[in-house]
Amino acid sequence: MDPGLLVALTLFLALLVGFFFLRRRSSYSCGDAAKQKRKLPLPPGPVAVPVLGNLLWLRRSLRDVEPLLRELHARYGPVVSLRVGSRLLIFVSDRDLAHRALVARGAAFADRPAPLPTARIFSADGHNITSAPYGPLWRLLRRNLVAETLHPSRLVLFAPARSWVLRLLLSKLRADAEGGGSVAVMGRLQFAMFALLVLMCFGAKLDEEAVEEIGDAQRSLLLYDLNIFAFAPWITKRLFRKRWETAMEMRGRQKRIYVPLIEARRGGRGAPESEGSFAHAYVDTLLGLTLPDEGGRALTDDEMVVLCSEFLNAGTDTTSTALEWIMAELVRNPRVQDRLRAEIEQVVGARGGDDGAAHEREVREEELQRMPYLKAVVLEGLRRHSPAHFVLPHAAAEEDAELGGYAIPKHASLNFMVGEMGLDGAAWEAPMEFRPERFLEGGEGADVDVTGSREIKMMPFGAGRRICAGINVAMLHLEYFVANMVREFQWTKVDGDDVDLTEKSQFTVVMKHPLRARLVPTTN
Incomplete structure (x- = not known):
């Protein structure tokens, strides 16, 4: 059947059904209320x-949903559909409803919505922390990540990696x-x-070309617009067959790059650290993981x-955007920058000062x-410009x-507007x-818990x-990176070019006009 005719027929049938059911308002029984x-x-x-x-959606994009939601919340209240x-x-x-x-x-709202059939392919049928249902698999994968890679006792093992990347x-x-x-x-x-x-992740110092190849494979798939397949995927996968084939090729390319890196660690887990590799990597924990419920x-x-x-994905764009x-x-x-640099120099010592060691070395993690004030600058950046809204x-x-x-x-997608909460005038x-x-x-954010355990004023x-x-x-x-970049350079505006804070939605909410700055070394 001609694709255009198929779309027209689908629209006609949908509108016909809508004519009969449009006035019917859906309602749901909830918990004990059902019994009553x-x-x-x-x-x-x-x-x-x-x-x-x-x-x-015929005239708006899902990628630009925030202006629409502001209109709807102003019209209907803090919860809209x-x-x-x-x-x-x-x-x-509403931040109070979010905390509730x-x-x-x-536990009542800890699950994930059922993924679209197309999304299952890109999450290995929900076998990742992001999309796994609330249950044993999610607990196992998250516990493995936190205990084996992100726990402070493990993070310290990556301090040389952070120092190497900072110097780069x-x-x-x-x-x-x-x-x-x-x-x-x-x-x-x-x-x-x-x-x-x-x-x-992979425990290896790769050259720039290899890192860029991995990054290109990752970013191409990440930013590829699959929203069209949210609408009747059994039809859109056929109507937009070439687009779907492109997405599958991107997925295949990613696998072809990643699997050799995974295999390189399979026989060498626990090997002594060497010039080009680290003794511990996230992949090592995955190679030893088993799924008891399967x-x-x-x-x-x-x-x-x-x-x-x-x-x-989780640690790259969010951090670089912030x-x-x-x-x-x-x-x-500049006043904030000067105050921050003064705090850094008070703790570490000024670059170019009498202390030769302080002149060259980086700001250490324990410092x-x-x-x-550094922590305050970072928190204010996350409040004012949350990387994800x-x-x-x-x-x-x-x-x-x-x-x-x-x-x-149960199967609805429940979303919380992080960006709006951090800018709540109340x-x-x-x-x-x-x-x-x-x-x-003494400030209104001095006692803010960014985990939101007591109350939610911001939740980046x-x-x-x-x-x-x-x-x-x-x-x-x-x-770590803010402190060292501020210690290394004086960051100033480019002559005749103001900093534009207009936002643009991609995987994260980025600057529509990326930052260009004049960097003056704090010492020669």
Whole structure:
């Protein structure tokens, strides 16, 4: 059948069904309320048509959903719903409701929505931490990551890797800054963070060409728009066959690159550290992992590739994006940068000073704990410019649940608007201003717990049982690289070029016009 005719027929049938059912409002019984025959309404939202969902997707993109959600929240309240095809998406903008759902009733909303059939291919049928249902598999994979790679006793093993990547980054920034021209910052930050995560994942110091090849395979698949397959995938996979084949080829390329790196560790786990490799890597923990609930089998190559890809995704773009936003704010606010540099020099010593050791060496990781203003700068950067404006979708774990007086069906996608919460004027004074001092003693953010355990005023890492497993390593990397970049250079505006804070949604929320800055070495 002609594709155009097939689309027209599908639209006609959907509209015909919608004509008969449009006026019917769905409602769901929730928990004990079901026994009392009491029904709760679904969260309000724009009119939806069966099969197709909200017709507004014909003129809007899912990638640019935030402006639409602001309109809907202003019209309907803090909990609203949208439909994409047959899938129900619920969005929460209220931080108190977020705390109730994610912390106070964490187990009730700790599940993930059922993935689309197409998404199962890219998650090895849910065998990764991000998409695994709340249960034994998720606990096993997360516990393995946290205990064997991200625990402080393990993180210290990667200190030489961080130092090596830092030297690489600073040398490239120094070369870029020669001649006094502007430096394009994001590309350097992204490569440095990715090189560090590749080393932590595979345990090998790869050359730049190999790192770039892995990065290209990772990023191509990550940014490839698969949203079209959210609408009736059994039809769209056929209508957009070439697009689907391209995605599958990207997935195959990733596997062809990753599997040899995994195999290189299979026989050498626990080997002494050498010049080109580290004694411990995330892959090592996957090679020794078995799945008790699946007959005690080992992970397949596909599953290990997916878990490695998840590891690289989670720590690269989020960290490099946060770093760029923080450095952009330091360029815009020289007073903040000067105060931060003074704190660093007080702890470490000034570059070019009388202490020759202080002149050359980096800011050490153990010294970061003595820099409260540095931590305040990082926290304010995460509050003002959260790299992700939504946490990964949650779902009711066992039965239809209630939140804010509305039904949350078990298979609905429950989303929390992280970016909006961090800019809530009820929680923060002058929320659009960059004020690190608010996180120092006496400020309104001094007692903020970024895990959200007490209350949620900001949650750049999520909250509750599904909080980002890498919260500690992320804070370490942000503080470590910010401190050393500020100690190494004076970051200033390019003449005639102001810093533009306009946002753009990609995998993370990045600067629409990437930061270009003038970097002046703090000593010759």
